Amino acid sequence: MDPAAKAKLVARTDLYYDMSYTVAYSTFANIPSEFKQLICPYTTENSGISTDADSENGAPVKTASLLDLYSGCGGMSTGLCLGSALAGLKLETKWAVDLNSFACKSLKYNHPKTEVRNEKAEDFLALLKEWAILCDKYVHSNDSDAAEPVEEEEADEPLGKDEFVVEKLLEICYGGTGRKNGIHFKVQWKGYGPEEDTWEPIENLSDCPLKIKEFVQEGYRRNILPQPGQVDVICGGPPCQGISGFNRFRNRDNPLEDEKNQQMVTYMDIVSYLQPKFVLMENVVDILKFADGYLGRYALSRLVSLNYQARLGMMVAGCYGLPQFRMRVFLWGALPTMVLPKYPLPTHDVVVRGGAPNAFSQSIVAYDETQRPTLKKALLLGDAISDLPKVDNYQPHEVIEYGGQPKTDFQRYIRLSRKDMLDYSFGDATCPEEGKLLDHQPLRLNQDDYDRVQQIPIKKGANFRDLPGVKVGANNIVEWDPEVERVYLKSGKPLVPDYAMSFIKGRSPKPFGRLWWDETVPTVVTRAEPHNQIILHPNQGRVLTVRENARLQGFPDYYRMYGPMKEKYIQVGNAVAVPVARALGYSLGRAYQGEVDVGYDALFVLPDSFTNIGQTGARARASSVGTPAGEVVEQ
Known part of the structure; x- marks a missing residue:
């Protein structure tokens, strides 16, 4: 109404x-x-x-x-x-x-x-409000097309010792790390390269109204910020x-x-x-x-x-x-x-x-x-990742070949191209990595953890409890087996660490736990360390790769992650499925x-x-x- x-x-x-x-x-x-x-x-x-x-x-x-x-x-x-x-x-x-x-x-x-903005949400909101004011002044007002005075940097006068000429304004933000609250512009300086660009508060650019007007009008045309x-x-x-x-x-x-x-x-x-x-x-x-x-x-x-x-x-x-x-x-x-x-x-x-x-x-x-x-039948781990090639604890390549065909409907679907997925984010352009396997890399375990993982049996439900010297007592609580001498790694550290025995008062089977093909994962986690969670591959001596975790979250195989290895796991684990x-x-x-x-x-x-x-x-x-x-x- x-x-x-x-x-x-x-x-x-x-x-x-x-x-x-x-x-x-x-x-x-x-x-x-x-x-x-x-x-x-x-x-x-x-x-x-x-x-x-x-x-x-x-x-x-x-x-x-x-x-x-x-x-x-x-x-x-x-x-x-x-x-x-x-x-x-x-x-x-x-x-x-x-x-x-x-x-x-x-x-x-x-x-x-x-338009991707790396900033706090509250700074983004403050920026939106300031952007509206700038647009009112330089885009919507009746005198927005009026001639502005010639800016000093356009004259051919020699520059003073600490004077620089603004070539162009590149970006806009509100506050940020190490900066006070208020509008800041990223400035490209005349005669200097990109490595010399700096963030300047708007009050420092009071002699550059034409540059500000140019940036705001171009930004409004490109719709860099919503109103x-x-x-x-x-x-x-x-x-x-x-x-x-x-x-x-x-x-x-x-x-x-x-x-x-x-x-x-x-x-x-x-x-x-x-x-x-x-x-x-x-x-x-x-x-x-x-x-x-x-x-x-x-x-x-x-x-x-x-x-x-x-x-x-x-x-x-x-x-x-x-x-x-x-x-x-x-x-x-x-x-x-x-x-x-x-x-x-x-x-x-x-x-x-x-x-x-x-x-x-x-x-x-x-x-x-x-x-x-x-x-449809509930999906299991094998339905999602059984087609992916074997990789070692250390796999340095972000892009590799599949090396095999998909085995399940899920795998056929997850391998589809952007076009077949109805993903229009690249427009008509073709991604150069189309058809390749991305981010199939595990977090590289240190030598001690790798040696431990190598000794976890390849069977359903295997975990640190299967290692020598550990037995399960009353109420499903682990304890040391007095008849077995404690085993040590080459480094001198124990094969079974104390933290595994004491985790959740000895009741948890999660440390160094191995996943299995016919299981459903409770939830994809943001950390890939095997110390307190079940994240080992069913039959390989490593944790699940970034791509395997991404499969469990339903990301198409063409979706690539950026950053250090631990950051990639965080991104995948925090995402909405x-x-x-x-x-x-x-x-x-x-x-x-x-x-x-x-x-x-x-x-x-x-x-x-x-x-x-x-x-x-x-x-x-x-x-x-x-x-x-x-x-x-x-x-």
């Missing part, structure tokens, strides 16, 4: 509501049309959809812009774009922001057209380290007073400022557990207070075609003029075991136990184009073409499911 008609209608009332609430998936949504006197139909005319007249070869013709906050290496935005394309929407990651410089390099390589109304979708997973079990000083009474949880507020502040059509926030399930779900409730209520429709659900990565469990929270937001996206029901038969808080058990995305859907984001992207693509199912439930069934190899370019109509989520059961 347009604001004028709404104001006229509610003027005669004491109380009114314009949004419905449903307990399942904590859904705040537009009131079903049968209860409205006047409604604004979902049409492309009011949805702000733009069209791309240059689309060819059956590619989507409708386009939308995406801002990826706390982007990491881009797992969430990549998946959203892939899924949206299958639904007929060309979603483009126009901007991305992350504090990890290596993750930014990875995202920029895989999305070369994206309110220019962003269609915001996605991201703000870190909430204040709820981590490793934080001994967690604030349970008011978690938002903890500085480590402030990124949740910053994320919502950016949403408030930019007012995108859609919002998708991802986070760990602990935001619904810690302090009675304080942070999850805050995020949901903040969206509603901004007049967004909203719903909250928990999704398991394995349910969408991955050999890992990995449950995460996903929060949708949509303006009242848009269709609120639904959650895609599982495509693979994975048992949803414990981990969800009781207060939000009705928000698990799963089939009802009375339903008997036809699902790509198949989950892809399924959500399909839902987003349908909602963006105004596709509404009969009924007002929160779930829908993905079409067969979504998971069938060789049919990625086909569009199919999804069906709605009006039943609540299934019960959480223990495996």
